[in-house]
Amino acid sequence: KNQVEQSPQSLIILEGKNCTLQCNYTVSPFSNLRWYKQDTGRGPVSLTIMTFSENTKSNGRYTATLDADTKQSSLHITASQLSDSASYICVVSSRAGSYQLTFGKGTKLSVIP
């Protein structure tokens, strides 16, 4: 069964600090992995996509990594801001079954002043 596990479940950090969120998956055959940001009460919005051949990709202060061998991804947030407070969801796409999507349960990040 395809699974996506995210850690930690929740995280509190001080404004200006860095943090790293983890995503481990057992999806096969792997196609790609996306990180979404979900602000409270809003729909998720894609931050970045990682395909099999990509190791690192940045989007402003967000940097995603992918290790396809160990089936792990991370999302690193640099110099956190209050607006980074949100849930971050890892979604992995499989090449089987019309590109089935498997969702992680998310990491809730709170950035405090």
Next chain:
Amino acid sequence: DADVTQTPRNRITKTGKRIMLECSQTKGHDRMYWYRQDPGLGLRLIYYSFDVKDINKGEISDGYSVSRQAQAKFSLSLESAIPNQTALYFCATRQQGNTGELFFGEGSRLTVL
């Protein structure tokens, strides 16, 4: 205007009532999805549709039905609402292909008393 619009945004109803949540999109995507989100459980797929004549059950379809009235419209119905259907519901669209991003609506918060 939002690319994916859900109505109503909030609804309180009583056990046994029929409820319809509506979704319309201007992305021009063929693929549309309904998810529910519960605290601690993440997003779970209820139904999805790849075109007007295609309807597929997701992992938690019991107690729900859908209608794809047009390429741009996808409705979710609860024929007889029960309290454990209290949740935040999201509609999403996605273009064809293995790297397509999900575009979510703003969500419909449903409370069943």
